[in-house]
Amino acid sequence: MGWFFSPVLGVLCWVFLLGCANGIGANWGTQTSHPLPPSQVVQMLRDNGFQKVKLFDAEEATLNALKKTGIQVMVGIPNDMLFTLASNFKAAEKWVSKNVSGFVSDGVDIRYVAVGNEPFLQTYNGSFLQTTFPALQNIQAALIKAGLSKQVKVTVPLNADVYQSPSGKPSDGDFRDDIRQPMLSIVKFLSDNGAPFTVNIYPFISLYSDANFPVDYAFFDGSSSGVVDGNAAYGNMFDANHDTLIWALQKNGFGNVPVIVGEIGWPTDGDMNANLQYAQKFNQGFMNHISSGRGTPMRPGSIDAYLFSLIDEDEKSIQPGNFERHWGIFSYDGLPKYQLNLKTTNTGALVRVRNVKYLDKQWCVLKPSVSLNNPKVADSISYACGNADCTSLGYKTSCGDMDSRGNISYAFNSYYQKSDQEDVACGFDGLATITDMDPSSASCRFKIMIDVDSGTTSIRPLHQFREQSLGFLFVFFCIALLF
Numbered sequence: 145m146g147w148f149f150s151p152v153l154g155v156l157c158w159v160f161l162l163g164c165a166n167g168i169g170a171n172w173g174t175q176t177s178h179p180l181p182p183s184q185v186v187q188m189l190r191d192n193g194f195q196k197v198k199l200f201d202a203e204e205a206t207l208n209a210l211k212k213t214g215i216q217v218m219v220g221i222p223n224d225m226l227f228t229l230a231s232n233f234k235a236a237e238k239w240v241s242k243n244v245s246g247f248v249s250d251g252v253d254i255r256y257v258a259v260g261n262e263p264f265l266q267t268y269n270g271s272f273l274q275t276t277f278p279a280l281q282n283i284q285a286a287l288i289k290a291g292l293s294k295q296v297k298v299t300v301p302l303n304a305d306v307y308q309s310p311s312g313k314p315s316d317g318d319f320r321d322d323i324r325q326p327m328l329s330i331v332k333f334l335s336d337n338g339a340p341f342t343v344n345i346y347p348f349i350s351l352y353s354d355a356n357f358p359v360d361y362a363f364f365d366g367s368s369s370g371v372v373d374g375n376a377a378y379g380n381m382f383d384a385n386h387d388t389l390i391w392a393l394q395k396n397g398f399g400n401v402p403v404i405v406g407e408i409g410w411p412t413d414g415d416m417n418a419n420l421q422y423a424q425k426f427n428q429g430f431m432n433h434i435s436s437g438r439g440t441p442m443r444p445g446s447i448d449a450y451l452f453s454l455i456d457e458d459e460k461s462i463q464p465g466n467f468e469r470h471w472g473i474f475s476y477d478g479l480p481k482y483q484l485n486l487k488t489t490n491t492g493a494l495v496r497v498r499n500v501k502y503l504d505k506q507w508c509v510l511k512p513s514v515s516l517n518n519p520k521v522a523d524s525i526s527y528a529c530g531n532a533d534c535t536s537l538g539y540k541t542s543c544g545d546m547d548s549r550g551n552i553s554y555a556f557n558s559y560y561q562k563s564d565q566e567d568v569a570c571g572f573d574g575l576a577t578i579t580d581m582d583p584s585s586a587s588c589r590f591k592i593m594i595d596v597d598s599g600t601t602s603i604r605p606l607h608q609f610r611e612q613s614l615g616f617l618f619v620f621f622c623i624a625l626l627f
Contacts, residue, residue: 319440
């Protein structure tokens, strides 16, 4: 594929659903060290007019908080469960009974079960190729047996890399040759059962992975790099990518299968193109685009789409990139990051989470008396970044304009906060100190974590880790950054 379809890496995360009749939805991921209480997140969903939510698993506390709210729910089955569900119908029955039937009877409006999450990603090297379809079949059979198949539909969220266009024109789109047969089996099964095809589309990833990708084509203001395909003109990547899928479905005999955009969004940190300005521009452009009801050239009308993501997740893998932890339209504590009009509130502004309880107003920073030449500094920064979150440090990131002392303090504080402000977590062999003076700058926020009353973080002295291989890209990243 060329720049039009750079391979899209998997990104666990966020989406918005809008269309005149379809309402607004969001992806709600929970890979966070200090999560907001589910009840507060659900209240935020309601305050902001979200009518749908997409989950990546079926956590009991999350589903309990969604009872009798009227919010439509897509529950998820992680990829690591596909083998068991594919090989054991009883396991599928048990999963449906526990995670669907019980909650539906208690007032959770479950509409979809997402079987796996981007299981055919090229980076998985076929790991789930043999188990996804059998798992899908067994979950569907379990839903039928439970009498829920009319209300609850199965689907498989797939990355946009399952199809491609060698010419860059949507009309030349088709499924990848290496997965063509399993894809057609899945699509036929979805069609036979009145279920939707779910696709995750990320213009940001194309820009991130290809230096020659035209930036304006990622947004919705029109582009000089647009694609003309017969009578259709495409001024943005989303429409062209979406319609490449529609062409792939149509030429294989499934042109009427409904399509859900399971994830779409833009991160705000961790990369030079991941910033507040671009995220606001993309997400507002997308919301305006789908709220118009025009659809795309190949699929006029309303579009089902979930914005990715609702809230930042500080424990997501950064293998795809440091931006992975920054997809939220809300920060970790439920504060809106930027102005975004979802057309669902009287003010046209996002509504923050209410009554957030924080840890004490204090931070861990590098002692002013410590020299940067101190031999303990390198180990300390490596350890802090390897065990906390330093993805806001780097070239053209939100904290990228600080000096070395500021970078070190940011890393120390990240570890200290993630460790629930335990005194021992601000030791670093005597290099650090606790302060009640906020070291944040206009663009760089030194976080104070949410008080989750857990005390589950295990703190060990720094020297116990020095000989261990942390296995984090952060370690090398931070050392190179600081010195």
